[in-house]
Amino acid sequence: MKNIEKMLVFLVAFAFFGVSVNAINITKTNDNKFLSLNYFDENDADNPAWSIGDSWTYNLEQIKGQIGTTMDFEISSPNLKMEVIEVSENNYKLSISGDINGNGHAGLGGIELGGTFQNARIAGGYILVNKKNLTVYEMHDVRIKGDLKGAILTYSFDATVYFYSEPLLAYVKLPLSVSDTWTIPFTYIVFEVDILVKNKLTGVTLLDDAFPIVATVGEHDLTCEKQETVNNYESLKITGDMGDVQSIWFSKFAGSIVQVDVQNLDMEMYSGEIFELTLMKIKLTETNYHLPPSTPEKPDGPTSGRAGPEYTYCTEGGIDPENKQVQYGFDFGDESDIVWSEFVASGSESCVSHGFPWQGGSFEIKAKTKDKDGKESGWSETLTVTMTADSPPSAPSTPQGGQTEGIVGYSYRFTVKATDPEGDRIKYGFDLYGDGTVDQWSDLFNSGENANVDLIWKKVGTFNMKVKAQDEYGASSDWSQTVQVSMINNNPETPSFVQKTTKPKQDKTYTYSATGSDPDGHRIQFEFSWGDGKTSKSDLVESGGTGSASHSWNDKGSVTIRVRAIDEYGATSDWADLPITVPKTKTYQFRLSEKLPFLQKLLSLPMFERILQKIL
Numbered sequence: 001m002k003n004i005e006k007m008l009v010f011l012v013a014f015a016f017f018g019v020s021v022n023a024i025n026i027t028k029t030n031d032n033k034f035l036s037l038n039y040f041d042e043n044d045a046d047n048p049a050w051s052i053g054d055s056w057t058y059n060l061e062q063i064k065g066q067i068g069t070t071m072d073f074e075i076s077s078p079n080l081k082m083e084v085i086e087v088s089e090n091n092y093k094l095s096i097s098g099d100i101n102g103n104g105h106a107g108l109g110g111i112e113l114g115g116t117f118q119n120a121r122i123a124g125g126y127i128l129v130n131k132k133n134l135t136v137y138e139m140h141d142v143r144i145k146g147d148l149k150g151a152i153l154t155y156s157f158d159a160t161v162y163f164y165s166e167p168l169l170a171y172v173k174l175p176l177s178v179s180d181t182w183t184i185p186f187t188y189i190v191f192e193v194d195i196l197v198k199n200k201l202t203g204v205t206l207l208d209d210a211f212p213i214v215a216t217v218g219e220h221d222l223t224c225e226k227q228e229t230v231n232n233y234e235s236l237k238i239t240g241d242m243g244d245v246q247s248i249w250f251s252k253f254a255g256s257i258v259q260v261d262v263q264n265l266d267m268e269m270y271s272g273e274i275f276e277l278t279l280m281k282i283k284l285t286e287t288n289y290h291l292p293p294s295t296p297e298k299p300d301g302p303t304s305g306r307a308g309p310e311y312t313y314c315t316e317g318g319i320d321p322e323n324k325q326v327q328y329g330f331d332f333g334d335e336s337d338i339v340w341s342e343f344v345a346s347g348s349e350s351c352v353s354h355g356f357p358w359q360g361g362s363f364e365i366k367a368k369t370k371d372k373d374g375k376e377s378g379w380s381e382t383l384t385v386t387m388t389a390d391s392p393p394s395a396p397s398t399p400q401g402g403q404t405e406g407i408v409g410y411s412y413r414f415t416v417k418a419t420d421p422e423g424d425r426i427k428y429g430f431d432l433y434g435d436g437t438v439d440q441w442s443d444l445f446n447s448g449e450n451a452n453v454d455l456i457w458k459k460v461g462t463f464n465m466k467v468k469a470q471d472e473y474g475a476s477s478d479w480s481q482t483v484q485v486s487m488i489n490n491n492p493e494t495p496s497f498v499q500k501t502t503k504p505k506q507d508k509t510y511t512y513s514a515t516g517s518d519p520d521g522h523r524i525q526f527e528f529s530w531g532d533g534k535t536s537k538s539d540l541v542e543s544g545g546t547g548s549a550s551h552s553w554n555d556k557g558s559v560t561i562r563v564r565a566i567d568e569y570g571a572t573s574d575w576a577d578l579p580i581t582v583p584k585t586k587t588y589q590f591r592l593s594e595k596l597p598f599l600q601k602l603l604s605l606p607m608f609e610r611i612l613q614k615i616l
Contacts, residue, residue: 048255055083061281075102120146139163154200292375307360308390308473316349318369333363358474360389392475411454418469420447434464492565522567531559
């Protein structure tokens with residue numbers, strides 16, 4: 001019994017072996033007739049970018065091997081599917097699912113034990129893939145469930161697998177070109193299997209334990225041997241010197257490995273037993289992964305000019321492998337957002353316009369391509385441009401107005417003027433309160449034009465108002481001379497109650513209303529003080545309007561509720577009072593004679609209880 005349990009642990013662990021060791025993410029498009037070397041001029045492969053929702057299904061045709069001289073296994077998965085569920089700075093997180101088929105045998109102490117997977121499947125968990133080389137470096141809580149049918153007994157099993165390697169077992173080096181070589185260092189492969197095994201017939205638990213499984217892979221070299229077509233893709237073939245055959249095909253068009261063929265790969269269990277991977281074959285079957293477009297050419301446009309006005313920059317050559325429309329995103333190197341062009345035919349030219357910050361300087365412009373699916377290329381070469389600073393306008397004239405005393409909330413017209421040395425249009429920023437900040441901007445005016453601007457103060461007081469000019473590209477002048485202005489705000493009139501309920505019932509909500517006016521015509525709201533420490537405010541209403549608020553009282557007694565008006569700029573009226581009395585809720589007690597038991601029973605019915613409540 002112990003031997004079959006041990007064998008089952010190995011079968012569960014190595015169901016994932018080929019997936020883990022050989023950069024599992026195998027991709028394929030549904031229509032690859034366009035996948036040719038014309039897509040890129042150079043025979044190399046950069047690091048592909050995956051997105052959330054990208055998914056792959058592949059056929060793990062066979063993993064076959066033996067452990068020591070007493071144990072052998074053969075495992076496959078026709079529909080192993082992965083899907084990107086999270087993208088972080090350094091890795092991709094993928095869900096994993098699929099069916100597991102296979103069998104294994106163990107012969108120990110003269111006893112032959114064996115079994116075949118039935119209804120086995122991967123039922124949860126996730127894997128982490130390194131972005132730099134698309135290699136699985138960890139598995140977490142990958143769960144495999146099913147039955148193992150032996151010659152006599154059938155076992156049900158539920159196993160959770162955790163995997164990692166130390167160091168990272170990277171069989172692909174990116175970017176990749178023909179003749180590249182690299183070395184796989186001596187590596188530990190660690191599985192932790194937490195497994196529950198039961199007798200399928202009786203339901204008796206036979207095993208409930210966790211097992212560490214450690215194997216080692218010796219140092220060996222890998223070479224990007226050549227370019228060839230495999231599995232319908234132009235691919236780069238990677239070969240190793242460990243085992244009789246060790247071949248991996250990577251395609252930049254698929255963005256990952258497209259096929260694996262390994263034969264007679266010798267490793268060693270940490271326990272000292274030889275682990276021989278006799279055969280491992282993997283081929284892709286299906287994916288929704290979309291290839292990104294190619295990088296566009298270096299942007300073309302003026303390399304010098306004046307900061308502020310817009311200049312036009314163009315690029316082309318961003319080719320989408322599916323011949324979909326593309327757009328170009330321009331980074332102008334000035335901390336502004338990326339500017340995207342309109343969509344154009346694949347590879348065609350498109351242009352955008354951009355103005356540089358008024359301070360000027362040297363800027364590096366680059367572009368990238370994005371297709372209709374949202375896939376983006378890398379950045380192009382940069383174009384260096386130098387822009388001279390935009391000259392600011394002159395300080396404006398002292399603001400002139402017919403009225404320097406007024407009421408808050410009203411507009412008062414002032415006239416100012418400034419000139420710009422480059423003839424740019426000008427807007428004016430007014431510091432209404434003399435604190436050095438712009439409180440109100442005007443529209444744009446022509447250089448040298450008298451600008452009539454209506455200003456509104458919202459604070460009461462006497463202020464030294466001033467103004468500065470800013471051209472349409474952001475260059476600002478000094479402040480003008482100051483003008484003293486004074487603003488007042490008259491208090492609203494004392495409001496009056498409209499709703500005059502003076503005997504509200506305890507714990508019942510009542511709505512009170514008030515009306516009032518503001519001598520300046522400002523909007524007002526009403527603040528109610530309810531006499532129990534609580535207050536409420538109505539919405540803002542026009543002068544002369546009515547505002548309301550609601551309240552209930554928990555305690556009986558006499559209180560005075562009050563209301564006052566507050567205008568939209570903070571001026572307040574006097575309080576208006578309304579005395580009220582909250583009576584105590586009456587409680588009646590009926591004393592029924594023992595001689596009238598039928599009446600007592602009648603009055604206790606729910607119907608009469610409701611009637612009494614309404615009466616009282």
